Amino acid sequence: MPEAQPVTERDGGTGRASAPAGGGTGQQHDPTDRGHFGPYGGRFLPEALIGALDELAAEYDKARHDPEFGAQFDDLLTNYAGRPSLLTEAPRFAEHAGGARIFLKREDLNHTGSHKINNVLGQALLTKRMGKTRVIAETGAGQHGVATATACALLDLDCVIYMGEVDTERQALNVARMQLLGAGVVPVNTGSRTLKDAINEALRDWVTNVDTTHYLLGTVAGGHPFPVMVRNFHAVIGEEARRQILDATGRLPDAVAACVGGGSNAIGIFQGFRDDPDVRLVGVEAGGHGIDSGEHGATLTSGSPGMLHGALSYLLQDDDGQTIEAYSISAGLDYPGVGPEHAWLKDTGRAEYRYATDAEAMDAFQLLSRTEGIIPAIESAHALAGALRLGQELGAGSLIVVNLSGRGDKDMDTAAKYFGYVDDHDTGGRS
Amino acid sequence: MSGLDAVFAAARSEHRGSLIGYLPAGYPTLEGSMELLGAMIDGGVDLVEVGVPYSDPVMDGPTIQAAAGTALRNGFRLRDVFTVVESVAARGGHAVVMTYWNPVHRYGVDAFARDLAAAGGHGLITPDLIPDEAEEWLTASAAHDLSRTFLIAPSSSQARIERAARASSGFLYATAVMGVTGARDQVGAGAAELVGRAREVTGLPIGVGLGVRSAEQAAEVASFADAVIVGSAFVSQAGSGTRAVRDLAADLAGGVRAPSAGEARPSGLR
Numbered sequence: 001m002p003e004a005q006p007v008t009e010r011d012g013g014t015g016r017a018s019a020p021a022g023g024g025t026g027q028q029h030d031p032t033d034r035g036h037f038g039p040y041g042g043r044f045l046p047e048a049l050i051g052a053l054d055e056l057a058a059e060y061d062k063a064r065h066d067p068e069f070g071a072q073f074d075d076l077l078t079n080y081a082g083r084p085s086l087l088t089e090a091p092r093f094a095e096h097a098g099g100a101r102i103f104l105k106r107e108d109l110n111h112t113g114s115h116k117i118n119n120v121l122g123q124a125l126l127t128k129r130m131g132k133t134r135v136i137a138e139t140g141a142g143q144h145g146v147a148t149a150t151a152c153a154l155l156d157l158d159c160v161i162y163m164g165e166v167d168t169e170r171q172a173l174n175v176a177r178m179q180l181l182g183a184g185v186v187p188v189n190t191g192s193r194t195l196k197d198a199i200n201e202a203l204r205d206w207v208t209n210v211d212t213t214h215y216l217l218g219t220v221a222g223g224h225p226f227p228v229m230v231r232n233f234h235a236v237i238g239e240e241a242r243r244q245i246l247d248a249t250g251r252l253p254d255a256v257a258a259c260v261g262g263g264s265n266a267i268g269i270f271q272g273f274r275d276d277p278d279v280r281l282v283g284v285e286a287g288g289h290g291i292d293s294g295e296h297g298a299t300l301t302s303g304s305p306g307m308l309h310g311a312l313s314y315l316l317q318d319d320d321g322q323t324i325e326a327y328s329i330s331a332g333l334d335y336p337g338v339g340p341e342h343a344w345l346k347d348t349g350r351a352e353y354r355y356a357t358d359a360e361a362m363d364a365f366q367l368l369s370r371t372e373g374i375i376p377a378i379e380s381a382h383a384l385a386g387a388l389r390l391g392q393e394l395g396a397g398s399l400i401v402v403n404l405s406g407r408g409d410k411d412m413d414t415a416a417k418y419f420g421y422v423d424d425h426d427t428g429g430r431s
Numbered sequence: 432m433s434g435l436d437a438v439f440a441a442a443r444s445e446h447r448g449s450l451i452g453y454l455p456a457g458y459p460t461l462e463g464s465m466e467l468l469g470a471m472i473d474g475g476v477d478l479v480e481v482g483v484p485y486s487d488p489v490m491d492g493p494t495i496q497a498a499a500g501t502a503l504r505n506g507f508r509l510r511d512v513f514t515v516v517e518s519v520a521a522r523g524g525h526a527v528v529m530t531y532w533n534p535v536h537r538y539g540v541d542a543f544a545r546d547l548a549a550a551g552g553h554g555l556i557t558p559d560l561i562p563d564e565a566e567e568w569l570t571a572s573a574a575h576d577l578s579r580t581f582l583i584a585p586s587s588s589q590a591r592i593e594r595a596a597r598a599s600s601g602f603l604y605a606t607a608v609m610g611v612t613g614a615r616d617q618v619g620a621g622a623a624e625l626v627g628r629a630r631e632v633t634g635l636p637i638g639v640g641l642g643v644r645s646a647e648q649a650a651e652v653a654s655f656a657d658a659v660i661v662g663s664a665f666v667s668q669a670g671s672g673t674r675a676v677r678d679l680a681a682d683l684a685g686g687v688r689a690p691s692a693g694e695a696r697p698s699g700l701r
């Protein structure tokens with residue numbers, strides 16, 4: 001697939017400067033100096049961590065304007081992660097989408113199997129620049145943990161991954177991968193024993209070991225500068241996708257769809273299209289067993305503003321401000337919070353958010369496997385389900401780009417149970 | 432002189448440190464928590480810190496996490512904290528509330544301040560609210576005459592210490608070690624240094640917490656700080672009932688009155 005052709009702007013052009021390589025040094029959508037996107041974001045964390053956040057913000061600011069850092073980052077993305085990732089048309093899948101054309105941004109083809117590697121390589125390089133020797137991270141699906149363990153092996157950093165016990169069970173393959181890569185995996189058995197609690201435990205570690213340790217947060221949540229920094233490390237997804245769809249079709253898409261857990265793969269692809277006002281940006285959250293069931297992870301759809309893990313954003317919470325546990329068949333979307341920039345994109349109307357239930361996501365999971373020979377991550381299958389519905393709404397001749405954020409190997413156990421390929425009474429949530 | 436100023440002034444006039452004890456509201460039950468706090472006051476605590484149980488307590492170690500979980504499972508509702516504060520005041524004690532910020536944000540910052548003041552509470556300690564984000568709280572606390580205690584840590588720059596001190600009233604909270612709550616054998620050596628750095632920029636009383644569990648440690652901390660803050664050790668004793676809590680309070684109250692505790696302490700506000 002050709003790449004990096006000069007872009008012909010057939011949509012009337014927005015005068016958008018093409019963002020430089022190295023992950024979005026363009027600052028026009030940056031938050032305020034204190035990390036606010038409108039009213040959202042900021043830093044709601046213990047004072048003990050503020051020094052580390054300041055240090056990180058300063059180092060990131062230097063790095064993003066340092067051509068040498070940009071070159072290092074680009075080199076790793078190209079020669080280690082395998083970028084640019086492909087943009088693949090999915091015509092047989094699209095037959096189920098009301099006559100829309102659907103293209104898949106193939107983050108599943110990156111080294112380690114998901115978009116997570118982009119952010120991880122960026123932050124791992126920053127860790128080295130700061131002279132820290134130890135990295136901690138949380139993981140839900142295990143993809144961020146695997147990517148982090150991978151980068152730590154590559155760059156010779158000590159690595160500890162916090163993972164909820166529920167997730168160590170449903171993503172056992174990824175636990176083994178992390179261990180093989182030399183990371184310590186700490187199962188977390190507090191609270192809901194999923195991603196939220198893994199982040200709590202990682203924050204407790206960080207506050208204790210902040211002198212030597214970088215917390216390599218895996219999504220666009222957390223206190224400033226994490227949301228803007230992680231976004232910019234993933235902006236390469238949208239930059240490539242925009243070029244590639246113009247090359248392939250000569251026009252911009254009508255909609256870009258991505259799943260939203262914390263929101264990193266979504267913001268990464270949105271970033272490439274947010275200045276194209278005619279492109280709809282659609283985030284698809286985890287609908288679990290349905291919004292009315294109360295068992296879901298649809299934070300932007302049904303949550304309210306509140307603080308979790310360091311930022312003001314939307315949150316699943318009760319009347320007392322206690323966090324409500326999320327639920328999703330997909331570990332990576334099983335999170336009651338969401339990155340603050342998504343809250344702002346929702347309130348301003350620039351992006352729209354909907355959800356796909358477990359059942360809809362699993363149907364799309366199977367459909368893509370059988371029509372295109374691509375097994376997606378269950379997280380990404382939520383975006384696919386959203387695209388099927390968007391296609392019906394937009395109609396024949398419409399054009400949709402879906403961020404295929406990861407591959408489904410890690411989900412085989414869940415899928416085999418769900419579809420009854422193995423004899424197991426735990427159907428993984430089809431009840 | 433606000434209520435809290437009087438509490439610290441009274442201890443100072445006796446040439447001793449103040450003792451601040453923490454327990455979560457609603458632990459193990461609402462009634463039980465009021466009895467335990469009563470026992471703490473009977474044992475000689477100068478100020479009680481009423482904790483708000485929260486689902487995601489990132490500053491807390493296993494002991495306080497578990498207690499918060501128990502309180503929530505036993506039906507703690509946020510408004511119950513005002514009932515607990517009222518019970519402390521009714522017993523002649525003094526209370527501040529320690530809370531993560533989201534419950535207050537959700538309740539409404541001004542409404543929370545209003546209801547806390549009405550219950551007889553003196554103010555708030557805010558472990559995950561930094562002055563940079565506290566505009567609404569600065570306004571509400573002024574409107575309802577409540578004290579604001581922000582935290583400083585060994586990792587805080589001098590500029591940040593100054594900022595926290597300037598935003599605080601009543602007292603400033605110095606976390607003795609880097610880490611989460613939990614009783615420790617040693618209070619970090621950095622604590623005295625941190626208090627020293629804070630004294631360069633503020634005349635506010637300074638409380639030191641995170642890890643204190645014995646009379647000896649209390650005496651040591653009181654030799655350089657104005658107040659000794661004890662949390663996890665009380666929560667551990669709470670499991671054994673009111674007598675254990677009262678005994679621990681009495682023991683620690685002896686610690687802040689030890690001669691060594693009185694000697695090196697500054698004699699008053701500068």
Ligand SMILES: Cc1ncc(COP(=O)(O)O)c(C=O)c1O
Pocket residue numbers: 114115140141142143144218219220259260261262263264265266331332333377379380405406407
């Ligand atoms: C493949 C994949 N997609 C999406 C997500 C959700 O994260 P985010 O919303 O930050 O992209 C995860 C998280 O684990 C993931 O592994």
